[in-house]
Amino acid sequence: MAGGIIRAIVTPHTPRMGIEESAPDFVKAAIKGSYELGEEIRAAKPDVLVVNSAHYVCTFNWYATTIAEHKGYAVADEAPDLIGGVPYRYRGDPEYGRAILDEIKALGYPTGANDSPHFQWDYGSWVPIKYIDPKAELPVILIGTCLAADLEECMRVGGAIRKAAEQTGRRVAFAASCSFTHKLVRGPEQWPSEERLAADRKFIQMLTKGRIAEAKAWFPEYTKFVVGEMGGRNIATMLGCIDDGAGVKYVGAEFGAYCQSSGSGNTSVSVRQAA
Numbered sequence: 001m002a003g004g005i006i007r008a009i010v011t012p013h014t015p016r017m018g019i020e021e022s023a024p025d026f027v028k029a030a031i032k033g034s035y036e037l038g039e040e041i042r043a044a045k046p047d048v049l050v051v052n053s054a055h056y057v058c059t060f061n062w063y064a065t066t067i068a069e070h071k072g073y074a075v076a077d078e079a080p081d082l083i084g085g086v087p088y089r090y091r092g093d094p095e096y097g098r099a100i101l102d103e104i105k106a107l108g109y110p111t112g113a114n115d116s117p118h119f120q121w122d123y124g125s126w127v128p129i130k131y132i133d134p135k136a137e138l139p140v141i142l143i144g145t146c147l148a149a150d151l152e153e154c155m156r157v158g159g160a161i162r163k164a165a166e167q168t169g170r171r172v173a174f175a176a177s178c179s180f181t182h183k184l185v186r187g188p189e190q191w192p193s194e195e196r197l198a199a200d201r202k203f204i205q206m207l208t209k210g211r212i213a214e215a216k217a218w219f220p221e222y223t224k225f226v227v228g229e230m231g232g233r234n235i236a237t238m239l240g241c242i243d244d245g246a247g248v249k250y251v252g253a254e255f256g257a258y259c260q261s262s263g264s265g266n267t268s269v270s271v272r273q274a275a
């Protein structure tokens with residue numbers, strides 16, 4: 001089958017999800033959703049899993065990993081008592097990582113290859129990957145969140161990630177690792193406000209119903225209203241991965257259930273081309 005984005009995903013990483021055995025009850029449905037999402041993704045047999053985490057933060061350049069093997073310890077820098085150093089080991093995909101960077105560069109944006117063997121994953125990358133692919137079956141590429149990029153640039157970079165997939169023949173699952181609303185408050189069990197919950201439900205429904213053009217058009221206003229994580233950059237990149245050109249139909253699915261965590265809204269949503 002030809003290369004392309006076979007799944008465009010939003011999936012959560014709240015640090016309370018990190019260690020399943022000690023996770024509080026209110027994130028259990030999110031963990032279940034991440035496992036179910038992983039089963040669905042792996043059944044679709046992608047060549048590579050690309051994760052764009054809200055906690056892998058870059059200032060000016062777009063970075064992608066180009067190492068053949070990821071190996072290290074995941075520590076949640078903001079909550080080392082919750083995720084204090086868990087070993088991980090996954091294969092990489094240097095060729096596709098470099099192809100992504102070439103396509104981003106062709107758009108005129110600065111890039112850099114992350115080929116450091118000493119690089120350690122942020123927990124926003126590690127949490128979803130450990131549930132999506134617990135046996136490390138899939139090669140993984142991490143892409144940083146670029147602070148100098150606005151939402152439009154993020155969407156265009158999503159298009160570059162898709163183009164690189166088509167050119168290299170890679171069947172790619174792309175995951176934005178972030179929450180939906182992200183108006184954080186102290187208190188792990190706090191829910192988002194009613195208004196932000198309603199906005200999240202409306203946006204998630206656009207994705208699950210495959211109303212991608214509508215989701216893209218509303219996204220800047222929506223993410224501002226819900227105080228999107230990293231300004232909405234990760235979801236903007238995910239939306240940019242989806243080709244909403246004429247004649248292409250999409251369907252989506254939500255996995256598990258929407259959960260609160262310190263005022264944020266968390267759930268796994270996957271979009272794919274309709275059969």
Ligand SMILES: [Fe+2]
Pocket residue numbers: 013014054055124178179229
């Ligand atoms: Fe986060």
